[in-house]
Amino acid sequence: MIELHDVTKIYAGQTVPAVKNLTLKIKEGETCVFVGPSGCGKSTILRMINRMIEQTSGTILINNKDIREADPDRLRMGIGYVIQQIGLLPHRTIAENISIVPRLYGWDKERIRKRVDELLELMGLDPDETRDKFPAQLSGGQMQRVGVARAMAADPPIMLMDEPFGAVDPIVRGHLQDEFLKIQREMKKTICFVTHDINEAIKMGDTIAIFEKGQLVQHGTPQEILSKPKNEFVRTFIGTDRVVKMLTLFQVRSITKDNYSIIRENELANIRQKMDDEGAAVGILMNESAKPCGLITRDDLEKAGELNPEKIKEIACGKKDAFIDGDLLLNDALSLMLEWNCDYLGVLDGAQLIGIVSFDDIRECVRRKEGE
Amino acid sequence: MNWERFLDALSRVPHELSIHVIMVLISLAVAIAISLPIGVILTRPRFRKMGALVMNILNLFQAFPGMAIIALTMPVLGMGLKPAIGALVVQALLPIARNTIAGLYGVDPNTKEAAQGMGMSERKVLFEVELPLAMPVILAGIRTSAVYVVSVGTLAAYIGGGGLGDIIVAGLNMLWAEFIIVGAGFGALLAIFFERGLSYLEYKFTPPGFTITK
Numbered sequence: 001m002i003e004l005h006d007v008t009k010i011y012a013g014q015t016v017p018a019v020k021n022l023t024l025k026i027k028e029g030e031t032c033v034f035v036g037p038s039g040c041g042k043s044t045i046l047r048m049i050n051r052m053i054e055q056t057s058g059t060i061l062i063n064n065k066d067i068r069e070a071d072p073d074r075l076r077m078g079i080g081y082v083i084q085q086i087g088l089l090p091h092r093t094i095a096e097n098i099s100i101v102p103r104l105y106g107w108d109k110e111r112i113r114k115r116v117d118e119l120l121e122l123m124g125l126d127p128d129e130t131r132d133k134f135p136a137q138l139s140g141g142q143m144q145r146v147g148v149a150r151a152m153a154a155d156p157p158i159m160l161m162d163e164p165f166g167a168v169d170p171i172v173r174g175h176l177q178d179e180f181l182k183i184q185r186e187m188k189k190t191i192c193f194v195t196h197d198i199n200e201a202i203k204m205g206d207t208i209a210i211f212e213k214g215q216l217v218q219h220g221t222p223q224e225i226l227s228k229p230k231n232e233f234v235r236t237f238i239g240t241d242r243v244v245k246m247l248t249l250f251q252v253r254s255i256t257k258d259n260y261s262i263i264r265e266n267e268l269a270n271i272r273q274k275m276d277d278e279g280a281a282v283g284i285l286m287n288e289s290a291k292p293c294g295l296i297t298r299d300d301l302e303k304a305g306e307l308n309p310e311k312i313k314e315i316a317c318g319k320k321d322a323f324i325d326g327d328l329l330l331n332d333a334l335s336l337m338l339e340w341n342c343d344y345l346g347v348l349d350g351a352q353l354i355g356i357v358s359f360d361d362i363r364e365c366v367r368r369k370e371g372e
Numbered sequence: 373m374n375w376e377r378f379l380d381a382l383s384r385v386p387h388e389l390s391i392h393v394i395m396v397l398i399s400l401a402v403a404i405a406i407s408l409p410i411g412v413i414l415t416r417p418r419f420r421k422m423g424a425l426v427m428n429i430l431n432l433f434q435a436f437p438g439m440a441i442i443a444l445t446m447p448v449l450g451m452g453l454k455p456a457i458g459a460l461v462v463q464a465l466l467p468i469a470r471n472t473i474a475g476l477y478g479v480d481p482n483t484k485e486a487a488q489g490m491g492m493s494e495r496k497v498l499f500e501v502e503l504p505l506a507m508p509v510i511l512a513g514i515r516t517s518a519v520y521v522v523s524v525g526t527l528a529a530y531i532g533g534g535g536l537g538d539i540i541v542a543g544l545n546m547l548w549a550e551f552i553i554v555g556a557g558f559g560a561l562l563a564i565f566f567e568r569g570l571s572y573l574e575y576k577f578t579p580p581g582f583t584i585t586k
Contacts, residue, residue, distance in 0.1 A: 052489060077491030087486025091504050091579030101490050134579075150490070160489075 001028040001190045002049060002158065007058035009044055009214075018044045020214045022058070026207075028157075029188040033205035035195055036237070041214040042194045046160050049192060050079045062158065077104055080151030080159035080189075084166040086143050088135040094120075094146055095131045101154040119149040124179060141172040148180065152187075162194045177203055198238055202226070202245060210234055223249055227370050243366055244331050252333050253326030255365050256347045256355030260284050263296075263316075268309035272301055282344045282356050285316040292353050295319045297344050323348050330362055337362075374550060381554035384539055389558055391453070392535035395528060396521050396566070399457050403464035403517060408510070410465075411472025412498065427470065434466040438524035446531045456525070456533025463524055464517040471513025475506030507577040515570040522563040526555070536562070 002025070009019040019041040026032040034042035047053040049060060051072045060067050067075055088097050098119055099112045107115070117127040123145040135143060144165060151159055165173045165180075177200065184191065195201055201208045202222045209219040210233075218230040226246040229235040238245060261280035263271055265287075275283050275298070283301075285294035294316030304311055323346040324333060333345055343359040414423040433441070442459040449455035479502050487501045488494075503510075529537030536559045543551025 050489060052485070073491045073493050075491075076489055081486065081489035083482060083486055083489070085480075085482035085486075087480070087482040087484075087489075089483060089487065089501060090480075100487070100492070104491055104496075147486075 001030075001063065002026040002192070003061040003064075004045070004049075005059045005061070007045075007048065007055050007060060009041070009048060009053065010056045016214075017056070018214050019048070019055075022214075022216055024209060024216060024219060026190060026192060028190050030206045031184065031191040031193055031204055032207045032209060033193045033195060033201040034209050034211060035198060035201040036211035036217075038196060039213075040211040042196075042211050043162055044214075045211075046162055046192055046194050049158075050076050050081060050160055052076075077101055077154070078156050078158070080156040080161075082147050082151045082159065082161040082164040084163035086147040086167070088143060088146060088150070090135050093132050093134055094138070097135065097146060098150045098153050100150065101156075105154055107154075115153060119152060122152075122183065123149045125149075140168045141176065144168055144172075144176060148176075157190060159189050159191045161191060163196070164193070165200070166195070173200075180204075199245070199248075202248060210237060223369060223372075227372065243370075244334070246366065246369060247330035247334060247362070250330045250365065250369075251326065252324060252328050252330060252345075252347055252357055253349070253354065255330070255361050256326065256357050257361060258355050260346075260356045262286055262353075265313075268312050271296070271312060275301075281358065282346075283316070284346055284353065284356075285313065291351060292323055292346055292348075293317060293320050295322045295342075295344065295346055297342070299343075322346060323353075324357075325349070326354055330365065333357055334359075334362055374548075377548055378550040378554070381539055381543070381548075381551045385536075385554065385558055388534065388536050388538050388555075389562070392522075392525055392537075392559075392562065395453060395457055395460065395525055395533065395535055396518065396562075399460035399464055399521050399525075400514065400518055402457070402461045403468055403521075404514060406461070407465050407468035407513075408472055411469045411476065411510075412503075414469075415473055415476040423473070427473075430466040430469055433462050436463075438463055439527055439530075442524075442527050442531055451532040453528070453533050455531055456528035456535075460521045460525060460528070464521050467516040467520070468510070468513045471516070472506065472510050475509030475513075476502055478509060479505045504577075505579060508574050511570060511574040511577055515567060515574065518566040518570060519563045522559065522566055526559050 004024045007022045010017045120127040165176045260282045261278045263283040287293045296316040445455040445459040526537035529541045539555030
């Protein structure tokens with residue numbers, strides 16, 4: 001979809017190239033995140049793709065066509081462009097801002113009106129309330145949303161996003177990221193995404209390209225980058241919590257196991273027998289309405305010594321919070337295990353028990369993924 | 373105070389005032405037609421280097437006393453309204469050009485970048501983004517020039533240009549205070565009228581997004 005061949009950019013009056021001999025392929029429907037410290041050339045690359053900057057040498061192909069053969073304005077109309085500062089036109093209403101590219105394409109009024117409302121809704125803004133406002137009347141988060149909506153207005157197959165969520169506070173940023181991921185899962189656009197935040201890169205990217213001083217250091221999936229940092233620079237850039245970051249790539253449900261026994265009130269007395277028979281590591285206490293209400297491990301049983309049903313129930317119910325949603329990520333699970341000081345957690349899908357996850361499973365998962 | 377002279381002076385006001393207004397309006401229109409494009413061209417990357425040179429020339433024009441410019445146009449353009457307008461144009465150029473440049477440079481580069489990045493042509497960016505956003509500053513420049521031209525315009529009387537200056541000069545020659553008061557008074561009123569009128573336009577042209585606060 002987007003191919004860069006041996007692209008170099010040297011700014012006028014400088015000797016050090018801003019981007020040096022870059023070769024990179026971004027597949028259709030893929031989000032590629034360019035990440036690196038300030039001044040590593042990541043924004044320059046983005047701006048070369050829509051010809052806001054011309055490369056000094058090398059070729060850039062979009063759909064196998066050299067972009068230098070296209071008319072720059074037509075090229076840009078076909079590429080969504082979001083920048084950190086958003087750049088909404090302050091003298092135009094939100095609807096007018098969003099309809100800029102459709103108007104350049106010459107869409108009729110009715111079609112534009114519909115598209116604007118559709119996009120506002122998609123971005124979680126109330127069309128009736130927002131449409132006729134001016135940018136200065138919106139909050140930072142709302143402006144970012146409008147910025148993204150504007151870039152998607154004419155449904156371009158490619159989007160270039162330069163720190164699109166950089167100007168809002170971390171909580172809003174998290175929301176925007178989640179919403180955008182959801183939208184992207186359906187739209188499958190080819191996206192180049194620039195950030196200096198490795199966590200955002202891991203979260204948003206299908207692939208991550210790490211740059212240092214204008215050169216591509218490593219390009220791969222988040223898992224490849226996290227499990228096999230190519231050199232000391234990448235390792236430092238990722239940080240010492242590399243493995244914990246890797247845990248953010250997997251959902252708890254992906255490693256749940258079913259070596260548990262369901263224990264009802266009347267089975268408390270011969271709990272050890274039942275767990276032995278079923279080869280279970282954990283007993284999960286169910287209440288009358290078949291909802292998990294407690295959890296007990298073999299260790300707990302050993303420590304309890306005598307098998308007094310009342311005591312077992314008390315221990316199990318002491319861990320009535322040790323259940324987490326299967327959609328949570330492994331780092332969340334790990335954090336909760338440390339918080340509650342327990343090796344096992346029950347995994348839920350809604351209210352339904354779907355398995356258990358253990359500290360050892362997480363460790364095993366890391367070991368396996370590191371080896372891959 | 374001689375009432376008859378006072379009334380005599382007043383009776384000449386409609387004629388001279390209309391000449392004065394026409395003189396000011398034509399001078400401003402010509403000055404805008406010259407300065408606005410100069411300002412636009414000097415902010416384009418290709419011509420940016422010439423900015424200092426052109427602005428220095430305009431500064432020089434502005435530095436000449438109004439009287440000197442008016443006197444200097446006479447040998448070239450002769451007597452009458454035409455040379456007067458020529459002189460006024462020269463004096464009106466700088467504030468408009470300067471404010472056009474300042475206004476265009478003042479447009480947020482991110483707004484321009486986003487507009488260009490969406491595929492708006494350079495022309496479209498200029499007319500739909502840059503000029504509307506720079507308009508309040510440009511209008512402030514026109515206002516400065518307008519007030520200036522109204523006052524310097526009274527000197528046009530010395531080269532036969534007519535206008536309110538005629539009444540003042542007559543008063544000075546005859547030592548008739550009534551004529552001087554009427555001529556100068558209406559000159560001042562006209563300047564205030566232009567100043568207020570253009571301020572209102574400026575307010576009207578300010579993008580609504582800038583004035584509305586949450």
